[in-house]
Amino acid sequence: MKIVVCIKQVPDTKGGVKFNPDGTLDRAAMMTIMNPDDKAGLEAALRLKDQYGAEVTVITMGLPKAEDVLREAIAMGADKGILVTDRVLGGADTWATSQTLAGAIRNLEYDLIITGRQAIDGDTAQVGPQISEHLNIPVISYAQKIEIDGDSVIVERQYDDRYHVLKAKMPCLITALAELNEPRYMTPGGIFDACEAEITVWGRANLVDVDDSNLGLKGSPTQIAKASDKVRKGAGEKVTLDTAEAVDYIVGKMKEKHVI
Amino acid sequence: MNLEEYKGVYVFAQQVDNEINSIAFELIGKGKDLAEALGTEVTAVLVGSDVKGLADELAEYGADKVIVVDDPELKEYRTEPYAHALASVINEYKPEIFLVGATAIGRDLGPRVSARIHTGLTADCTQLEIGDFPINPVPGKEQKHNQLLMTRPAFGGNTIATIACPDFRPQMATVRPGVMQKRAKVAGAKANVIEFNPGFTPDNKYVEILKVVKAVTDTVDIMDAKILVSGGRGVGSAENFKLLDDLAEVLGATVSCSRAVVDAGWKSKDLQVGQTGKTVRPNVYFAIGISGAIQHLAGMEESDIIIAINKDETAPIFDVADYGIVGDLNKIVPALTEKLKAEIAAK
Numbered sequence: 018m019k020i021v022v023c024i025k026q027v028p029d030t031k032g033g034v035k036f037n038p039d040g041t042l043d044r045a046a047m048m049t050i051m052n053p054d055d056k057a058g059l060e061a062a063l064r065l066k067d068q069y070g071a072e073v074t075v076i077t078m079g080l081p082k083a084e085d086v087l088r089e090a091i092a093m094g095a096d097k098g099i100l101v102t103d104r105v106l107g108g109a110d111t112w113a114t115s116q117t118l119a120g121a122i123r124n125l126e127y128d129l130i131i132t133g134r135q136a137i138d139g140d141t142a143q144v145g146p147q148i149s150e151h152l153n154i155p156v157i158s159y160a161q162k163i164e165i166d167g168d169s170v171i172v173e174r175q176y177d178d179r180y181h182v183l184k185a186k187m188p189c190l191i192t193a194l195a196e197l198n199e200p201r202y203m204t205p206g207g208i209f210d211a212c213e214a215e216i217t218v219w220g221r222a223n224l225v226d227v228d229d230s231n232l233g234l235k236g237s238p239t240q241i242a243k244a245s246d247k248v249r250k251g252a253g254e255k256v257t258l259d260t261a262e263a264v265d266y267i268v269g270k271m272k273e274k275h276v277i
Numbered sequence: 278m279n280l281e282e283y284k285g286v287y288v289f290a291q292q293v294d295n296e297i298n299s300i301a302f303e304l305i306g307k308g309k310d311l312a313e314a315l316g317t318e319v320t321a322v323l324v325g326s327d328v329k330g331l332a333d334e335l336a337e338y339g340a341d342k343v344i345v346v347d348d349p350e351l352k353e354y355r356t357e358p359y360a361h362a363l364a365s366v367i368n369e370y371k372p373e374i375f376l377v378g379a380t381a382i383g384r385d386l387g388p389r390v391s392a393r394i395h396t397g398l399t400a401d402c403t404q405l406e407i408g409d410f411p412i413n414p415v416p417g418k419e420q421k422h423n424q425l426l427m428t429r430p431a432f433g434g435n436t437i438a439t440i441a442c443p444d445f446r447p448q449m450a451t452v453r454p455g456v457m458q459k460r461a462k463v464a465g466a467k468a469n470v471i472e473f474n475p476g477f478t479p480d481n482k483y484v485e486i487l488k489v490v491k492a493v494t495d496t497v498d499i500m501d502a503k504i505l506v507s508g509g510r511g512v513g514s515a516e517n518f519k520l521l522d523d524l525a526e527v528l529g530a531t532v533s534c535s536r537a538v539v540d541a542g543w544k545s546k547d548l549q550v551g552q553t554g555k556t557v558r559p560n561v562y563f564a565i566g567i568s569g570a571i572q573h574l575a576g577m578e579e580s581d582i583i584i585a586i587n588k589d590e591t592a593p594i595f596d597v598a599d600y601g602i603v604g605d606l607n608k609i610v611p612a613l614t615e616k617l618k619a620e621i622a623a624k
């Protein structure tokens with residue numbers, strides 16, 4: 018079985034988030050990481066590899082430094098890494114990004130494509146389903162459990178108040194939730210392999226069946242009209258009181274605001 | 278693409294088990310504002326099996342027209358037949374705006390449809406208006422009027438971006454539930470109902486549903502609650518949520534939680550507030566043992582009154598709290614519950 022996992026390098030907004038005095042995000046103080054939902058997708062692929070045997074190829078689109086997340090993926094157990102990078106691909110929205118990744122994946126053999134549900138920087142959850150549309154294969158998003166059954170895949174797909182158990186013929190694309198699993202750590206052997214591994218680098222010329230008019234900033238139907246750092250609601254009062262005083266304080270405020 | 282051919286504001290009227298989701302009425306409400314600005318109408322697109330009877334309810338909330346796509350293949354939500362239904366409606370009727378709820382269904386369906394018809398899709402919008410693009414004139418660039426300007430948070434809610442889709446139609450957006458206002462229901466209102474069936478032939482993209490498992494829950498949807506008692510990692514254990522349950526009971530409130538609590542398995546996903554959970558705007562939001570990661574703040578900071586209890590005085594939750602109490606929740610919460618009981622009993 019051949020599995021392609023799409024991963025993205027993102028700024029780390031979780032955990033060590035730093036704020037500027039005006040309440041905006043201090044990006045300079047933040048590290049980059051493998052997007053958490055993508056890491057769960059990679060872990061799901063590696064578990065299928067452990068259970069059924071599979072070749073796992075990780076692919077990312079980004080700046081040359083995005084190679085770091087491919088090496089991290091190989092250190093976790095992926096077999097091959099492909100970096101899609103080219104100046105003409107920059108500024109892409111989800112349409113152009115999904116066209117780019119679909120164009121790259123057309124070079125590969127695959128039974129399963131796994132992507133994270135969404136990236137923590139854009140939060141769109143669009144690129145996975147859009148890739149599946151361009152490749153004309155089924156998509157199952159929000160996967161919480163994945164099993165293989167012959168030439169099909171059986172997936173638990175989460176909704177608000179229910180889940181569906183779905184069966185799809187492969188090839189198929191699945192989007193994974195970070196809640197799907199606990200990703201494994203890199204192994205010492207894996208880290209050695211990752212340092213040695215040769216990363217395949219593709220540019221525009223390697224994309225199959227994609228018109229220039231669908232790539233990069235120029236190929237993006239959506240355009241940014243305005244972007245601003247959000248001004249957060251200011252802090253109110255903050256008090257440190259013993260228990261009885263704290264309770265009186267809260268009840269007093271609730272009365273003042275006619276909550277009780 | 279001749280952009281002039283595309284007219285009207287369309288909304289996807291999501292139904293599950295033949296019950297219309299509240300997001301459909303919210304989209305009609307917002308759609309009316311946009312349609313009034315453009316001098317056009319709002320059309321609700323109702324997709325399912327045996328759903329025609331629901332059209333009147335959409336009319337009562339303001340839909341001028343309802344397109345019903347009714348087919349046995351559409352009984353349970355599946356990406357492919359639903360994507361085919363919406364893409365066919367768009368190709369046939371050519372709307373200039375198409376809105377979809379940013380629900381688990383809408384966020385799956387929207388991207389598939391936008392990719393099929395080649396247009397842009399802006400995810401998870403919290404504000405929609407009609408305006409010019411570029412917003413201010415730029416020398417050498419045509420300023421287009423009557424564009425849909427779609428505003429959404431990114432970077433876990435820390436950045437706000439306004440997006441336009443000037444050269445493709447329809448302009449598509451998914452819209453966050455709980456943000457747009459429904460219009461008042463007009464009993465007996467009728468819409469022009471049109472039945473449309475593009476034909477459904479199963480192919481490789483149709484998945485088979487082996488089983489539907491519904492979570493059994495008798496609790497109030499946290500998006501509808503007036504008072505939320507929300508707990509985070511600081512609560513410490515699933516058992517210790519008892520303290521929050523007791524407080525909620527006294528106040529007639531509902532318990533919700535942060536993502537860390539769901540990840541730890543203490544509470545179910547439908548109670549999660551935040552970027553990957555639900556957006557809530559209760560009258561009062563108690564944040565108890567919640568540090569206030571930006572993803573969490575994005576889902577609750579519009580609450581009218583935020584009361585935070587946390588032992589860490591540097592917790593970011595205090596940056597948005599109206600009333601912040603630095604202290605031990607294990608002492609304060611039970612004492613608060615007792616005091617409120619006494620106060621309410623005395624009335």
